[in-house]
Amino acid sequence: MLxxxxxxxxxxxxxxxxxxxxxxxxxxxxLYCFNSFVFSEMFQKVVALFSISGSSGMKIIVVFYSTIxxxxxxxxxxxxxxxxxxxxxxxxxxxxxxxxxxxxIVELYILENSILGVISLFGGLILGIGITNIFNFFAKxxxxxxVIVLNGFSYNAFFLTLLYFVVLFGVLTISVGIKIRKLKxxxxxxxxxxxxxxxxxxxxxxxVLFVLSLLxxxxxxxxxxxxxxxxxxxNLILGCSFVIICLFLLYYGICPxxxxxxxxxxxxxxxxxxxxxxxxxxxxxxxxxxxxxxASSALVFSLLFLSTGISYGNNVMELLQLNPFDVVIxxxxxxxxxxxxxxxxxxxxxxDDSCLYNLYTTNRTAIMSIRNEELDEYFKREGxxxxxKEYLYDENKWDMYIKYSDYNSLRDMLGYKPVKMSDDEFMxxxxxxxxxxxxxxxxxxxxxxxxxxxxxxRDEEFQQxxxxxxxxxxxxxxxxxxxxxxxLAYSMLAADLTASxxxxxxxxxxxxxxxxxxxxxxxxxxxEDSMTKLSAKKGVDYLNGRYxxxxxxxxIVLAASLCFLGTIMSxxxxxxxxxxxxxxxxIARQRxxxxxxLGYDKKMLLKLFEKYIFAYYLxxxxxxxxLGVGMAYVTVAQVxxxxxxxxxxxxxxxxxxxxxxxxxLLIIMSFIMYAVITYLLSRKEVFT
Amino acid sequence: MLLHVxxxxxxxxxxxNPTVALDGIDFFVDEGEFVGIMGASGSGKSTLLxxxxxxxxxxxxxxxxxxxxxxxxxxSETAAFRRNNLGFIFQESKLLDTLTVExxxxxxxxxxxxxxxxxxxxxxxxxxxxxxxxxxxxPYEISGGQKQRCAAARAIIANPKLILAxxxxxxxxxxxxxxxxxxxxxxxxxxxSTILLVTHDPISASFTNRVLFLKDGKIFHEIMKGEKxxxxxxxxxxxxxxxxxxxxx
Numbered sequence: 001m002l003x004x005x006x007x008x009x010x011x012x013x014x015x016x017x018x019x020x021x022x023x024x025x026x027x028x029x030x031l032y033c034f035n036s037f038v039f040s041e042m043f044q045k046v047v048a049l050f051s052i053s054g055s056s057g058m059k060i061i062v063v064f065y066s067t068i069x070x071x072x073x074x075x076x077x078x079x080x081x082x083x084x085x086x087x088x089x090x091x092x093x094x095x096x097x098x099x100x101x102x103x104x105i106v107e108l109y110i111l112e113n114s115i116l117g118v119i120s121l122f123g124g125l126i127l128g129i130g131i132t133n134i135f136n137f138f139a140k141x142x143x144x145x146x147v148i149v150l151n152g153f154s155y156n157a158f159f160l161t162l163l164y165f166v167v168l169f170g171v172l173t174i175s176v177g178i179k180i181r182k183l184k185x186x187x188x189x190x191x192x193x194x195x196x197x198x199x200x201x202x203x204x205x206x207x208v209l210f211v212l213s214l215l216x217x218x219x220x221x222x223x224x225x226x227x228x229x230x231x232x233x234x235n236l237i238l239g240c241s242f243v244i245i246c247l248f249l250l251y252y253g254i255c256p257x258x259x260x261x262x263x264x265x266x267x268x269x270x271x272x273x274x275x276x277x278x279x280x281x282x283x284x285x286x287x288x289x290x291x292x293x294x295a296s297s298a299l300v301f302s303l304l305f306l307s308t309g310i311s312y313g314n315n316v317m318e319l320l321q322l323n324p325f326d327v328v329i330x331x332x333x334x335x336x337x338x339x340x341x342x343x344x345x346x347x348x349x350x351x352d353d354s355c356l357y358n359l360y361t362t363n364r365t366a367i368m369s370i371r372n373e374e375l376d377e378y379f380k381r382e383g384x385x386x387x388x389k390e391y392l393y394d395e396n397k398w399d400m401y402i403k404y405s406d407y408n409s410l411r412d413m414l415g416y417k418p419v420k421m422s423d424d425e426f427m428x429x430x431x432x433x434x435x436x437x438x439x440x441x442x443x444x445x446x447x448x449x450x451x452x453x454x455x456x457x458r459d460e461e462f463q464q465x466x467x468x469x470x471x472x473x474x475x476x477x478x479x480x481x482x483x484x485x486x487x488l489a490y491s492m493l494a495a496d497l498t499a500s501x502x503x504x505x506x507x508x509x510x511x512x513x514x515x516x517x518x519x520x521x522x523x524x525x526x527x528e529d530s531m532t533k534l535s536a537k538k539g540v541d542y543l544n545g546r547y548x549x550x551x552x553x554x555x556i557v558l559a560a561s562l563c564f565l566g567t568i569m570s571x572x573x574x575x576x577x578x579x580x581x582x583x584x585x586x587i588a589r590q591r592x593x594x595x596x597x598l599g600y601d602k603k604m605l606l607k608l609f610e611k612y613i614f615a616y617y618l619x620x621x622x623x624x625x626x627l628g629v630g631m632a633y634v635t636v637a638q639v640x641x642x643x644x645x646x647x648x649x650x651x652x653x654x655x656x657x658x659x660x661x662x663x664x665l666l667i668i669m670s671f672i673m674y675a676v677i678t679y680l681l682s683r684k685e686v687f688t
Numbered sequence: 689m690l691l692h693v694x695x696x697x698x699x700x701x702x703x704x705n706p707t708v709a710l711d712g713i714d715f716f717v718d719e720g721e722f723v724g725i726m727g728a729s730g731s732g733k734s735t736l737l738x739x740x741x742x743x744x745x746x747x748x749x750x751x752x753x754x755x756x757x758x759x760x761x762x763x764s765e766t767a768a769f770r771r772n773n774l775g776f777i778f779q780e781s782k783l784l785d786t787l788t789v790e791x792x793x794x795x796x797x798x799x800x801x802x803x804x805x806x807x808x809x810x811x812x813x814x815x816x817x818x819x820x821x822x823x824x825x826x827p828y829e830i831s832g833g834q835k836q837r838c839a840a841a842r843a844i845i846a847n848p849k850l851i852l853a854x855x856x857x858x859x860x861x862x863x864x865x866x867x868x869x870x871x872x873x874x875x876x877x878x879x880x881s882t883i884l885l886v887t888h889d890p891i892s893a894s895f896t897n898r899v900l901f902l903k904d905g906k907i908f909h910e911i912m913k914g915e916k917x918x919x920x921x922x923x924x925x926x927x928x929x930x931x932x933x934x935x936x937x
Contacts, residue, residue: 270794270797270806271798272798272799273798273799274798275787275791275795275798276784276786276787276791276795276798279784279786279787279791280786594782594784595784596767597741597743597770597776597782598770598771598776598795598796598799598842599767599768599771599772599799599800600767600771601764601767602764603764
């Protein structure tokens with residue numbers, strides 16, 4: 001009989017409390033997505049990378065957020081179970097009156113909730129798996145098939161989610177069951193009538209907390225900008241702690257603070273609907289101060305993660321632009337033929353265009369000394385504690401040259417207009433930050449480059465970032481015969497591949513040739529005079545270029561990880577706010593009904609309702625955006641600065657503001673979407 | 689004549705299965721009167737009150753309050769009509785739990801667009817009703833009797849033409865009920881407030897000047913207090929109720 005009753009009740013509850021079942025399903029889904037992300041190969045790489053560098057920052061963040069996720073899911077489940085108890089208390093009271101024992105009612109309750117729990121768990125897992133696959137699909141599309149963000153189905157994530165949910169749900173259901181057992185019949189029957197006492201918290205205490213929260217906010221900005229502690233990780237943790245303190249105290253203190261400001265104003269107090277609106281609002285805030293703090297913090301971190309992720313992504317895009325050739329093969333030193341590689345790529349129909357050429361050098365440092373001066377000035381300006389010569393590969397300390405014919409072939413590959421140059425002229429191709437300095441010094445003959453006439457500078461992207469490309473940031477273009485006087489520095493093959501080429505094709509390519517290796521950082525070694533050099537093995541050719549960057553750059557992984565985490569944080573915040581608002585619909589309906597009887601017409605009531613929901617959603621997002629933008633600005637600027645040691649962007653402020661703007665817009669859009677859905681659902685229930 | 693109810697009918701249900709809640713009610717109330725409406729459960733008392741208060745619309749008939757036919761009011765006009773003409777006291781007080789007592793009391797004045805010296809108005813009324821010491825408290829902090837007195841204060845603060853009280857003593861103990869009825873009696877005598885009280889309690893009804901008895905949607909009987917005291921009027925009421933219950937046969 002009990003099972004039949006449970007099944008009937010569960011079916012009834014599915015309809016009646018649909019929103020809460022959906023809440024649980026989405027909670028499980030979020031938990032699965034988060035666990036899937038933590039267990040992904042990509043994220044494990046990121047953690048390993050941080051560990052290698054001696055930083056436990058990433059692990060701390062993961063543990064922190066795992067705890068927060070479990071706490072939030074547990075709170076959601078607890079809230080929902082208690083809500084349903086309140087709604088069904090009279091029903092349980094009736095069962096008792098009819099002669100059922102308390103033990104039987106508790107069993108009934110546990111059985112029903114188990115059925116709903118199973119539905120929520122599997123619904124949530126299926127939804128979670130679906131979402132991770134969709135996310136992967138888009139990540140692969142954006143990264144041209146390179147990046148797989150999450151595992152389509154992760155056993156670890158599945159079982160961990162199952163474990164968390166079963167434990168949380170089980171423990172909380174049993175605790176509510178124990179609560180029912182202890183309740184008296186009269187209490188059960190009247191349970192729904194027992195409201196929490198509304199009202200304002202202690203006014204003076206509230207104002208003090210409000211002031212403290214402002215101080216917390218200011219402190220967080222100070223710590224993030226001034227970085228008073230030595231370790232930048234510690235500054236970030238301290239700054240984040242101040243942000244969280246600020247937000248939690250804010251919601252304890254803001255209503256008393258506003259009340260003290262307005263209570264003397266009779267014109268405000270007595271104006272239509274204001275006092276009802278304010279009291280309603282204050283009452284709500286008082287009940288959910290912790291949840292508001294959580295939601296607001298989640299929004300801050302969402303903004304931080306999103307903007308940092310976008311910043312990494314932007315930097316990677318810029319890096320790819322600086323490496324315009326899909327593939328570059330480099331051989332250091334003695335003359336060799338890279339033709340076999342070209343022939344293989346040609347045979348496999350992987351190649352669109354290519355160029356075999358050499359780079360030359362001499363014992364002059366006319367141009368490289370300008371480069372070092374410019375860079376030293378930049379480092380000094382930015383407070384970066386290194387010298388230009390420390391960021392210079394040993395082989396590149398001398399001026400580097402290229403034949404004019406090879407230079408134009410490369411320009412042609414990249415779609416640039418060819419350059420006209422006669423046999424007694426030379427030009428320079430460099431990165432944009434060097435253009436002005438070199439132009440000045442060379443044209444004023446402050447530096448003697450060669451006997452040739454200087455005709456100018458080009459600064460388009462030309463594989464000049466990071467040393468082992470077409471010169472380290474600068475290359476001198478000379479007539480073809482001129483190089484006879486120079487020494488060979490590198491033999492090079494630059495190639496553009498067809499659109500259908502995948503990373504696996506390149507992996508096959510590398511495996512095909514024993515002499516070919518991918519250029520990675522562990523083949524660079526330091527010299528006695530603080531430079532680095534290619535610790536090239538004899539007879540080895542190195543593969544570099546855009547495709548290698550995509551496959552090996554961890555920042556891509558970091559970018560995707562952070563964006564995903566940011567999205568989850570934002571969803572959690574919106575969700576918590578929506579659930580709280582919707583759970584109050586019944587009480588709101590009663591209050592608005594009283595106002596209607598007292599003489600508020602429907603239009604006035606709707607206006608009050610709209611003001612209320614507007615204030616409700618404005619309250620967590622405004623402080624979150626203010627603090628979040630402050631934090632994100634510092635982080636994005638730092639990420640951009642740290643990513644490129646040399647000045648790659650001509651204007652970093654614009655880029656930073658752009659990234660912040662996009663992140664803020666994304667968060668606001670999703671926030672507004674949730675707010676509108678909540679408004680429509682709530683309005684339907686309150687005003688029918 | 690402040691209120692005239694003419695041939696009022698209210699029918700619920702479908703054409704094939706109608707329930708007649710009010711079946712041709714006719715009565716009037718003069719300004720300053722304190723009228724009670726009594727009857728058994730299902731006699732139509734609350735339906736009658738809901739129709740007069742524009743909470744519900746009658747199926748037939750007329751309700752004229754201060755020269756205005758409220759049965760013909762549009763939906764959009766009813767709220768305005770209520771705020772300008774009526775005051776309410778419910779069984780459950782229906783005070784807003786998020787507002788203090790003072791704020792609950794002056795709430796009707798904030799809806800109206802007229803200028804008032806709200807503070808002084810509130811002060812005068814709460815002193816009259818003996819609730820000036822609980823103004824800063826919230827409803828959960830005061831007793832049922834105090835809540836009902838607050839509800840009474842809220843009902844009269846905008847000087848409504850008619851106060852409608854629906855079982856105001858229903859949830860109170862006898863002492864609190866007695867106190868509330870004395871308050872209403874005082875309001876009627878001192879402020880000349882016109883009050884229509886729906887109740888099933890003869891003791892509460894004995895405070896009124898006139899009692900209408902409803903049975904099966906019709907006015908069955910009417911008695912006047914005249915010069916009698918409450919106890920004598922109470923006895924009259926009980927006799928009528930006994931007769932209504934079939935003991936008169």
